[in-house]
Structure formats: C-alpha cells, structure tokens
Amino acid sequence: MHENRTYDEIRVGDRAEMPRLCAADDLFAFAHCSGNHNPMHLADRDGDGDGVNEAQAPQMWVASLISGLLGWKLPGPGVAMESLCVRWMDVAQAGDQLVARAEVLAKEPGGRIRLRVEVDRADDGTALMGGEAVVRAPQVKMTFVEDEIPGLVVQRHLHFDRLIDEARALGPLTLAVAAPENAVSLAGALEAAAAGLATPILVGDPARIAAAAAELGASLDGVEIVEACGHHAAAETACLLVREGRAAALMKGALHTDDLLRAVLDRDRGLRAGRRLTHVFVMDVPGLPHPLLISDAAINIAPDLETKADIVRNAIDVARAVGIELPKVGVLSAVEVVNPAIPSSIDAALLSKMAERGQITGGLVDGPLAMDNAVDLGAARTKGIKSLVAGQAEVLIAPNLDAGNMIAKELSYIAHAEAAGVVMGARAPIVLTSRADGPKARLASCAVASLARVFAAGAR
CATH class of the missing domain: 3.40.718.10 (Isopropylmalate Dehydrogenase)
Structure with missing residues (x-):
C-alpha cells in the first residue's frame, strides 16, 4: 500500500529520494512521447558527426525524475506542480544510475510547499540538475495499491544489430545467389554487399538481373554475374559454385524454394551432407x-x-x-x-x-x-x-x-x-528470405549464414 502526505503532515526539512537507471530504451520512449528526435538523445545514433553515439538523456527527461519523485513520494498522489525553476550542470547518459532528491524548504499559504530539488549521478555524486519547485500539496489523505501501469516495449532489434556486427567482422561471405531476377531478391544480395556482409555472385538471366537492378536504381559494377537460363539451371549452377569452393553459401533468389532445394538434394551434383x-x-x-x-x-x-x-x-x-x-x-x-x-x-x-x-x-x-x-x-x-x-x-x-x-x-x-x-x-548454409522481409531481416539472414559457416568449420 502507498500513502500520500497531506499539507498538514508535511514538515520543513522532510526529505525523499528516488533512484532510477537511465536505460537506452528510456531515451527512445521519451523521443516518442515528446516528439524530440534529436539524434544526440538516441542510443544508436551519432548526433554530432564525431563517430561516437552520444546517448545523452534529454535534460527534460532528467527533470521528469523530479516530477516522478514529487508525484509519488513527497508529497505524493494528489500533488499539483505550480512551478519548477532548475539549472542543469551536467548530462546523463544511457547506463547511468541516477538519484532524484527533494527537501521541503517552506510551507506557504494556500497549501503550497516549496522544495529544493536535485538529480545526481549515483556512483560519483555529480550534480546534474538543481533548483526549486513549488507545489500544491494534497489536502485529503489517500491510500493507493501500487498497481503496475501498462508496460512498454521499445521495438528495437538489438540482437540482430549484434549479429550483423559480428558477421561483418568476419569479412564478406561469398554468396551464390540463385536467380535474383526481381527487385526484391536482388535487393537482399546488394544490401548484404553494401553492409560488408557478402560478396554476391549472381546466377541467372543477365538481362532480367539487369532489369531488376534498373528497377532498384542500383549499379552492378564489380558484381560477378554467371549466366544460367531458367530457374533449374540457376539452382544447379549456384550449387556447383559451392561444390567448387567459389562460394561459401547459397541464397534464394526469385525462384521457388522447391526448385532450389531439389538442386541442393541432387545426389550427384547437390550439396547433401548427411x-x-x-x-x-x-x-x-x-x-x-x-x-x-x-x-x-x-x-x-x-x-x-x-x-x-x-x-x-x-x-x-x-x-x-x-x-x-x-x-x-x-x-x-x-x-x-x-x-x-x-x-x-x-x-x-x-x-x-x-x-x-x-x-x-x-x-x-x-x-x-x-x-x-x-x-x-x-x-x-x-x-x-x-x-x-x-x-x-x-x-x-x-x-x-x-x-x-x-x-x-x-x-x-x-x-x-x-x-x-x-x-x-547441407554442405553450406542456405539464406532463405521472404518477399515480406525488411532490410534488417535480410541482412540478419546473411549474418546468421556467415556465423553458422564459421561455427561449422570450427566444429569439424
């Protein structure tokens, strides 16, 4: 149970504090709530072009910790803030453990309370913000059950970011792409190349591949194209590139999955592995x-x-x-x-x-x-x-x-x-993407194939 503190109960010198971790997801949630999308305040962005992601908490997010302290602890539920006059001395960053503090300075007419407020960094005591607040304290004593409010989930994909970074560090994976003859399937291969994850070898009809590139507005300069007429031939040729060691993995293009797997499972020319x-x-x-x-x-x-x-x-x-x-x-x-x-x-x-x-x-x-x-x-x-x-x-x-x-x-x-x-x-991982996949999913599929190939090589 949680109780507020009425005007009559509060005494000069009363204090309260509230710890809070500044999490990266807090910065994204605040950006959504406030409309402040300044990249300086987003954990995965470089806001000033220095090559380092700043992940600085907005100053108003820091000030919001005072709102939380006054609204829940001192005086607590029923309080109404009238003014907040503060000065910021330093910045908080994602990962910092903070503590908000308040001390009652005076009781004023009309049910008003004046408080000293501050937010410090907990580990070293650095003052981030300080000033005064004036609030109207609650007049009625109330008790509340501390029910959890609805949770929030920030739609970030941190695991894929990590996998892509790890795969990029391994160097490009040579990828035999079977029939990348439409814009969607070709985009996946070219995105992987641009991200440093893959060196694609495009296997299929050169004219159709060129038309797909034109639709994307993409250049094929420096990209190897191996001619193969028809999806069956493209799948067989892509498998041959792996058998010969010219490619380390396969990627499905615009052909049907069954056509690709039929070539992979061919007893004489496929990639069976037991x-x-x-x-x-x-x-x-x-x-x-x-x-x-x-x-x-x-x-x-x-x-x-x-x-x-x-x-x-x-x-x-x-x-x-x-x-x-x-x-x-x-x-x-x-x-x-x-x-x-x-x-x-x-x-x-x-x-x-x-x-x-x-x-x-x-x-x-x-x-x-x-x-x-x-x-x-x-x-x-x-x-x-x-x-x-x-x-x-x-x-x-x-x-x-x-x-x-x-x-x-x-x-x-x-x-x-x-x-x-x-x-x-099979002898090599096969990247199998869907037409509905977005760029992050396509890159992650290539990253998983690269990591799986390295793991399999080490496990042998």
Missing part, C-alpha cells in the same frame, strides 16, 4: 533478452522422429553460432506430459531422452513442453515443472510445419519481431 535439410528461424523479439530460434517452420511438413532429431541438431548448431553457448531447447506439444493420444508429446519425450543419452549433443533438450511453460518461468512453476529448460527456452522445436510457421508469423506480426531464416543440413 543430415536432413531443416529450416531455422532466428528471431529478434523486442523485450526478449536473447534471440529466439524456431524450427522447422518452412521445409519439413510433418517430420518423423528421425527428422525431428536432425531439426534439433541443426537448431542447436545455429544457436551456438549466434552466441548461445549451451542452448536450452524446448520441444513443443499441446501439453507438458506424455499423452499417448498426442503423438507430438511422445516424440518430444523421446528427443529429450536421446539428448540425455548423447544422441543429440550441444544443448539442453526437454519436452514435451507447452508453449506457455516453455517460455515463461511463472507458468512452468505453476505446473510444477522442474527443468533447466522450462520457462527459459531459447530454441523452440515445433511439432510440425504448421505450428512452427504460425509461431514465427505471430511473433513477427503481433510482437513486432524480425526473423532471419537459414536452411541447415
């Missing part, structure tokens, strides 16, 4: 502290147990490649107990036992888990599930393609996640 081909979504969900992987959502329609085992193995490899040292893999079903009437619950239990016996390695695997108790600790505890995975899964294995695809698209269109897509299990 495992089933499986698709892995790496998703950057705003507010989630780690990437979330979902598999299989694009290739295996109704996988049997053997295929699911490869789905898990490939997903673990990708998770480790993107920086999750010991991935927690939740194998999903509709329930968290084995039910003979629900085949996916049996498969999940068998996959968990296979991991326990060393048939699947590199991660912690548990199932069956329902979606809620796979990703939410509270739900897992409510169900009494004791597991190192339950409630904190970083990889979700769907029972079939329908379920995996729905999970991924719900996260994209309802939770505003970005999704990077790769196909694993």
Whole structure:
C-alpha cells in the first residue's frame, strides 16, 4: 500500500529520494512521447558527426525524475506542480544510475510547499540538475495499491544489430545467389554487399538481373554475374559454385524454394551432407533478452522422429553460432506430459531422452513442453515443472510445419519481431528470405549464414 502526505503532515526539512537507471530504451520512449528526435538523445545514433553515439538523456527527461519523485513520494498522489525553476550542470547518459532528491524548504499559504530539488549521478555524486519547485500539496489523505501501469516495449532489434556486427567482422561471405531476377531478391544480395556482409555472385538471366537492378536504381559494377537460363539451371549452377569452393553459401533468389532445394538434394551434383535439410528461424523479439530460434517452420511438413532429431541438431548448431553457448531447447506439444493420444508429446519425450543419452549433443533438450511453460518461468512453476529448460527456452522445436510457421508469423506480426531464416543440413548454409522481409531481416539472414559457416568449420 502507498500513502500520500497531506499539507498538514508535511514538515520543513522532510526529505525523499528516488533512484532510477537511465536505460537506452528510456531515451527512445521519451523521443516518442515528446516528439524530440534529436539524434544526440538516441542510443544508436551519432548526433554530432564525431563517430561516437552520444546517448545523452534529454535534460527534460532528467527533470521528469523530479516530477516522478514529487508525484509519488513527497508529497505524493494528489500533488499539483505550480512551478519548477532548475539549472542543469551536467548530462546523463544511457547506463547511468541516477538519484532524484527533494527537501521541503517552506510551507506557504494556500497549501503550497516549496522544495529544493536535485538529480545526481549515483556512483560519483555529480550534480546534474538543481533548483526549486513549488507545489500544491494534497489536502485529503489517500491510500493507493501500487498497481503496475501498462508496460512498454521499445521495438528495437538489438540482437540482430549484434549479429550483423559480428558477421561483418568476419569479412564478406561469398554468396551464390540463385536467380535474383526481381527487385526484391536482388535487393537482399546488394544490401548484404553494401553492409560488408557478402560478396554476391549472381546466377541467372543477365538481362532480367539487369532489369531488376534498373528497377532498384542500383549499379552492378564489380558484381560477378554467371549466366544460367531458367530457374533449374540457376539452382544447379549456384550449387556447383559451392561444390567448387567459389562460394561459401547459397541464397534464394526469385525462384521457388522447391526448385532450389531439389538442386541442393541432387545426389550427384547437390550439396547433401548427411543430415536432413531443416529450416531455422532466428528471431529478434523486442523485450526478449536473447534471440529466439524456431524450427522447422518452412521445409519439413510433418517430420518423423528421425527428422525431428536432425531439426534439433541443426537448431542447436545455429544457436551456438549466434552466441548461445549451451542452448536450452524446448520441444513443443499441446501439453507438458506424455499423452499417448498426442503423438507430438511422445516424440518430444523421446528427443529429450536421446539428448540425455548423447544422441543429440550441444544443448539442453526437454519436452514435451507447452508453449506457455516453455517460455515463461511463472507458468512452468505453476505446473510444477522442474527443468533447466522450462520457462527459459531459447530454441523452440515445433511439432510440425504448421505450428512452427504460425509461431514465427505471430511473433513477427503481433510482437513486432524480425526473423532471419537459414536452411541447415547441407554442405553450406542456405539464406532463405521472404518477399515480406525488411532490410534488417535480410541482412540478419546473411549474418546468421556467415556465423553458422564459421561455427561449422570450427566444429569439424
């Protein structure tokens, strides 16, 4: 319970303080609320051209901490601010721990209270702001339940930013792009090249590729083009470039996924490597502290147990490649107990036992888990599930393609996640993007392929 302090209760010399971390997301939220989009105050921008992202808190955001202190603690709910006269002495930056303080200087007629106010940096005591406030104190004693107000999630994709930076540091990935013969598919390859993530080799009809470039207003100067007439020939030629070592990964262009995978699976000229081909979504969900992987959502329609085992193995490899040292893999079903009437619950239990016996390695695997108790600790505890995975899964294995695809698209269109897509299990990663993907998702797909290739090389 929380009580305010009325005019009659307040005494000269009364004090209150309130700590607050200046988080990067606070700066974005303030920019939305205030309309102040000055890049000096945004954590991922360089506002003055010096090559350094400033991430300075707006001075009025610092002043808003005084509003919070007076409105909740001294005097508290029911207060009305009449004036605030302050001077700023220094700036706060994202990551600073701050403390706002107030001290009652005088009680004045009309229910007014005059207070000294200040905001300091907590670690070294540096004064950021100081001055005086005059408020009308509440006249009626009130008690409030400290209900949480609606939460805010800032739609940033920090995980993809990190993956792109890490992949860029590895140097460009030579990418055989099969049939980039429309603007969308060509844009992905050229964006990756411009970002320093890839050196594309464009395989297809040169005239169509040139027309796509003209539509984009993009230059193909210095970009290698290998002629191949028809999508089947483009897919075969792209695979040949990988087999010959001229390319390190494949990228789907304007051809159908089946046409590309048919060439990959060709026993004589393809890229078979012993495992089933499986698709892995790496998703950057705003507010989630780690990437979330979902598999299989694009290739295996109704996988049997053997295929699911490869789905898990490939997903673990990708998770480790993107920086999750010991991935927690939740194998999903509709329930968290084995039910003979629900085949996916049996498969999940068998996959968990296979991991326990060393048939699947590199991660912690548990199932069956329902979606809620796979990703939410509270739900897992409510169900009494004791597991190192339950409630904190970083990889979700769907029972079939329908379920995996729905999970991924719900996260994209309802939770505003970005999704990077790769196909694993072949000799080289395959970048599989959608026409609906934005630039960040396309770049992240190339970054994941680059990181996965380096991981696979180190794991051999």
